[in-house]
Amino acid sequence: MPRRTATMLASTLMLIALLCAGVFIPVPYSEMSPGPTVNTLGDHDGEPVLQISGRKTYAAGGHLNMTTVRVTSADYRMNLVEAVYGWLAHDNKVVPHDTLYPDGKTEEQSTQENAEEFSQSQESAKVAALRELKVPVKSWVIVSTVVKDSPSEGKLHAGDVIKAVDGTTVKEPTDVAKLVTKHQPGQDVVFTVVPAKEQAAAEKENKTATKTQDITVTTVASDDTGEKRAIVGISAGTDHTFPFTIDIKLADVGGPSAGLMFSLGIYDKLTPGDLTGGKFVAGTGTIDDDGKVGPIGGIEMKTVGARSKGAQYFLTPADNCAAAAKDTPDGLTLVKVKTIDDALGALKDIRSGKTSDLPKCTTS
Structure with missing residues (x-):
């Protein structure tokens, strides 16, 4: 066999071997898109x-x-070829697997945590919008979760209202841990507690529930x-009673990051006129x-996904x-916000056309 042919054959076989290794060897990364x-x-x-x-x-x-991010599942094992492709793709991001699933968190645990965060974000969105509208909202401190096999299991229950700890009135969830x-x-x-x-x-x-119980727990x-x-x-967490019903119907979404946009949507629905002036925000x-x-x-x-839809x-x-x-995607203006106010x-400036007044994001 001619030397040149042998060299090309060897190179081809090596390339095939590398590609096979890239396909079959898992790497500890996950992908966001x-x-x-x-x-x-x-x-x-x-439905609305x-x-x-x-x-x-x-x-x-x-x-x-509101915007979302897709991520690979906790049990998905990315291979080297996929990781390299993700690194090169502009709209995707490859990150260490532990960034998305720390401490060996399973898919089920991650889904449950995201669902809980999503539920809490909806509650906070309602409260923030109604407070902005000066609509009274009743709030109280509750047992949010009880750890399995902990001293509180079987004694305290999720949803119990914590009125006091050792006789000291509780006003905020942080008061419980301090006491x-x-x-x-x-x-x-x-x-x-009120059960x-x-x-x-x-x-x-x-x-208003008035019947309380004293529950002793050994630390x-x-x-x-x-x-x-x-x-x-x-x-400990916070629960609320609202003066009217607000339901957020959105399945297959998790995490707390939609809170701001839900709050603005609620505010817009409860006030005359359009917050956006017809713009895509x-x-x-x-x-x-x-x-x-x-x-x-x-x-x-999220900015890429928003712009691709016309934001x-x-x-x-x-x-x-x-x-x-x-x-920043071309044609998208990033507006910096710290509060619902x-x-x-910013929405007032957008609908009035005063976009030069908007507090825009910068790299510094």
Whole structure:
């Protein structure tokens, strides 16, 4: 066999071997890509995304789109060829697998966590919008979750209203941890609670639950790193009673990042006129009960997805601005927001055509 032919054959076989290795050898990476974007003012799967009853609503035009990111599943094992392709693809992003699924989190655990965050973001969106409209919302501290095999299991239950800890009135979820950690591991803590069933029954009859119980829980030492502290194995959260019904109908979406856009959609539906002036506005950001906007992940994917659907303006959490501004899609204006007030002010400028006044994102 001629030397040149042998060399070409050897090179071809080596290339085939490398390609096979690239296809069959898994790498510890996952991929993010632009996901669907949904207009909170419109319909999804045949029904309105925002459904409000018991209060006068107004027709709202334009777009206030929430945005999403697609990610590979927790059990998907990317190969080297896919990783390289993802790195080279402009609209995709390859990240370490542990970035999306830390501590060996399973697909089921991730889905459950995302569902819980999505539910909480809806509640906060409602509260923020109604508070902005000066509509009273009743709030109280509850047991959000109870850790399996913890001292609280079987004693405290999700939905129990925490009125006091050791006789000290609880006003915020953070008060609970502060009061528990005043103890040493092994000491007793007394929770004064309204049981979840009592609370649910009172809400159904539009009454205030008054029947309380004192529940004693023995603390244990925390098992995380750092100084050991007393814990009881619960997380505290906030629940609300709204003066009318607001339902958010959007399946197959998780995480907290749609909070801002849900809040703006609710505000728009409850006020005359169009917040957007008919413009296509998209955005992202968590929101808390006080209307503060927080950062999210996958900002680059969300701006790409929004622009591909026609968005002209993108409401961007201030903490995500620098990253988003590094690669802004052509024709999309990134607007920096820190609160719902910022977002409403930006929308006022957009619908009035005063776009030079908008607080735009920069790379610094």
